[in-house]
Amino acid sequence: MLREPDVPALEHALDGAGVLREAGARDTIGGVLPQFVVRPGSVAAVAAVVREAARQDLVTVPRGGGTALGWGAPPERVDLVLDTTGLDRLIEHEAGDLVVVAQAGLSVSELTDRVGTADQELVLDLPPDRVAAGSTIGGALSVGYTGPRRLQRLALRDRVLGTTVVLADGTVARSGGKVVKNVAGYDLAKLMTGAYGTLGVVVQAAFRLHPVRPGRAVVTRNGTMVDVAAAARAVVASQLAPAAVELDRGAGRDEATLAVLFEGIQDAVQGRARAAATxxxxxxxxxxxxxxxxxxxxxxxxxxxATLTGVGSLLAAARDAEQVGGVGVAVRGSAMGALLVGIEAPDPATAAATVARLRAASPTPADGTVTVLAAPADVRAGLDVWGPVPGLDLMRSIKARLDPGRRLSPGRFVGGI
Incomplete structure (x- = not known):
């Protein structure tokens, strides 16, 4: 049941540091239409608005650039969308220490440009179309996205030094590096990464940067899915130190493509690339x-x-699903076993059966998982989008501790969290 917001009280909480407006069709999240959108311009304003929303028992859903809003489950309800793009400052860039501190609403493209002047980078490798559309630092944290170069540079959650978070009651909490006040017992920087805004509103984060490597070379190879998976394992097991080893298998194809990226000093890069090509x-x-x-x-x-040895089984399962169900299944991602799958099916039942067939390629969660990130409502209704989730009781207890009133993005995360 929707609450009727006390608009003057919300505007008073902003205290002139932001704007509040009625929501429109473009503000829907997973098909759920909010009542209002608020865009605070300071951390204090975010805290005051969240505190007032809690007092009114309103459900608040944070939003960055909106480029990945279709990922994650639809929220149970939305009274207020909290647009973080008003928090768009680069707070600090310590080039000598390879550290950057930025507000959550700063776009990935602007952060890239700013730290790039010092020949440094925050390795995200987001989809180029999302970067161009205004993907933000906070949004990347919220969905926990990490692209191809995680092989050497690790996942985004491993490069977060600290975060500043507004909790469900409006408390401003800090965790990790560059902090003043910590929340005892919780590593908020890790918890908030990939939590889809269900535990708090990230308003600022500190990251470890990397120097931009001057040389680059790419080795590609096309072949059968079995051959390409074996070639990928060989490169990963070698001493060639690739920056990324990626696979792409288009829907309906019997073949796949391997692409191996090398970065570093140009002469050394070319030598390793020649060895990899051989x-x-x-x-x-x-x-x-x-x-x-x-x-x-x-x-x-x-x-x-998937495990390194299980990637081949996943590719084979994709082809089997196409032959049995008349669907299209495209697979793309790291040979180390973090991949994205695109499924085109004629009806919801076939889509659900395809997901089940892909999951069957990994007998246990330790062997691999398949999580549905985005799907039409009728498809979602007919399948378990998350699959088996180890540690679900612990996740629920953390949600209950940080957001006992379920006022932040309820239902967006695994297990209805």
């Missing part, structure tokens, strides 16, 4: 393939994990 029987290219870091097309988008 190892896998591939070609050296000057540019990354056009599909690099993109999300495969499909009405259903899923995230699949």
């Amino acid at each position: 190892l896998v029987g591939g070609e050296i290219e000057d540019e990354l393939p056009e599909w690099w870091a993109g999300v495969p097309a499909g009405a259903v988008t899923a995230k699949a994990t």
Whole structure:
């Protein structure tokens, strides 16, 4: 049941540091239409608005650039969308220490440009179309996205030094590096990454940067799915130290493509690329393939994990699903086993059966998982989008501790959290 917001009280909480407006059709989240959108311009304003929303028992859903709003489950209800793009400052860039501190609403493209002047980068590798559309630092944290170069640079959650978060009652909490006040017992920087805004509103974060490497080379190889998966394992197991090892298998294809990225000093990069080309029987290219870091097309988008040896089984399961169900299944991502899957199916039942077939390629969660990130409502209604989730009771207890009133993005995360 929707609450009727006390608009003057919300505007008073802003105290002139932001704007409040009625929501429109473009503000829907997973098909759920909010009543109002608020865009605070300071951390204090965010805290005051969240505190007032809690007093009124309103449900608040944070939103950054909105480029990944279709990922995650639809919220149970939305009274207030909290637009973080008013928090768009780069607070600090300590180039000598390879550290940057930025507000959550700063766009990834602007952060990239700013730290790039010092030949440094925050390795995100987001889909290029999302970067161009205004993806924000807070949004990337919220969905926990990390692209191809996680092989050497690790996942985004491993490069977060600290976060500043507004909790469900309006408390401003800090955790990790560059902090003044900590929340005892919780690593908020890790908890907030990939939580879809269900535990708090990230308003600021500190990250470890990397120097931009001057040289780059790419080795590609096309072949059967079995051959490409084996070539990928060989590169990963070698001493060649690739920056990324990516696979792409388009819907309906019997073949797949391997792309291996090398970065570093140019002479050394070329030498390693030649060795890799010999190892896998591939070609050296000057540019990354056009599909690099993109999300495969499909009405259903899923995230699949697998062991290094299980990637081949996942690719085979995709082909089997197509032959049995008359669907299209595209697979793209890391040979280390973090991939995105695009599914195009004629009806919801076939889509659900396809997800089940992909999950069957991994007998246990330790062998791999398949999580549906985005799907039409009728498809969602007919399947378990999350699949088996180890530690669900612990996740629920953390939600109950940080947001006992379920006022932040309820239902967006696993298990209805």
